[in-house]
Amino acid sequence: MIEINQVSQVFQTSARQDHLALSDISLTIQDGAFVSILGPSGCGKSTLLYIVGGFVRPTRGAAKMKGRAITGPGPDRGPVFQEFALFPWKSVLGNVMYGPRQQGIKHAEAEAQSRALIEMVGLKGFEDFYPKELSGGMKQRVALARTLAYHPEVLLMDEPFGALDAHTRTRLQNDLLNIWERDRKTVLFVTHSVEEAVFLSDKVVMMTRSPGRIREIIEIDLPRPRRRTELLLDPRYQKYIVEIERMFDDSGEGE
Amino acid sequence: MIRRIAPLLACLGLLVAWQLASLALKNDSFPTALEAIRAIPAVLGDKDSLVNFGASLRRMAIGFAAAVVISIPLGLLMGRSRAVASFFNPLLMVIYPVPKAALMPIIMLWLGVGDLSKTLVIFLGVSLPVIYHSFEGAKAVEEKMLWSGAAMGLSAVQRLVRIVLPAALPEILTGCRTGLVLALITMITSEMIARQSGAGNILFNALDMGQYDTVFAMIIIVGAMGIVLDALFERLRARLVRWSEPQFDIPLSFS
Incomplete structure (x- = not known):
């Protein structure tokens, strides 16, 4: 279980001004859950992932893994970056x-x-x-x-398919789900794609534009194993997508 | 085919131009290319001059090796730690524009005219480009690559040796290549100032005695040494960083 308690992150901009990237985030992630963090670019969603990874220290608050404070990176949390690295x-x-x-x-x-x-x-x-x-x-x-x-017990995926073309992305999403369904590791998945988040996740954490706050947590109650072709025709899937897209639009926070 | 013989043609062209210029100028202190080439066997056949060459190459090898061993770790540390960089950068900026051979008279006062002074000058000449390129190479290492290593459990020292060093190796070797040429230059100039032994000693003694064919034969020999050393180093470099060579730049298309 991962617990994020009242985490805030302040960065110094190059103009030496404080920029609040994350504001008072609290979130609990159960073992074996596939959780996506969804939000517009610049909402600090990657930063939140880096805090769980131990790569970035939060300005305030703390993250815990299995009840122990996260103080640095470790092999129990494996990152996959957009830049491949x-x-x-x-x-x-x-x-x-x-x-x-x-x-x-x-x-x-x-x-x-x-x-x-x-x-x-x-x-x-x-x-x-x-x-x-x-x-x-x-x-x-x-x-x-x-x-x-x-x-690793937890996979930390930082917009892993963000740099890929649409066709490749779809194939990798399918393959990731197939792999995940074998051993159901905990996955924390950062994305700005509504469809990707709904397709993959048990739970979608929607964030607001900067400063990043949790706006809503949506449980995705769709059967597994998920097949893209079936889901695209499934009204429940469509409803989730429309609902989340609307939330983006409502607050003028769409991209 | 033409690409392979092009360097030979260039050398040949240079010799022909030299030959014609010297025939046209008819100056005693400017022997023809043929005369200079004819003097080479005499220089290389002489036991004394071989001892001199041996002494030169030994100093060059020691100076170069010591510089590389010290400069690479220093450059890498500077590239990864802002504190180390702020400490050493001003020092290096002061030393950089000073011709290392210009320090030779002072160093001779302290350390004498022997091997130590000359080796030290070579060391200084080689150090700066190697430090600079190691610094730039280390600075450019992707943060996420280091994070990936940290997540696997690599300590800070392990990350420096096992990630920063190999990742920066192409850049480091560029610095070493510049350093190698500078080692040859500082070797000759140091021997020119502290004439006691070495290739520079033969060259400038011949100049004093008006043996111009020997002077020019020495220039050819030193030039050839430069070409051979550079070619050998280039082969080593190409082997070490095969993974970064441009012929590998065309990626396969497969998702």
């Missing part, structure tokens, strides 16, 4: 093996696990390729495999 000097296999090797798993065992993961994310045959040789979608698959490889 792969190690360019390592091959696909080298990237995926990095975490397990760091945790002291023997080379042969780490390699076997990593090869299986690479196959799972659909990149069999690309083990010896370098990140530069891969397309954006493939890079993000590697990044996901690299993070899954060290078995």
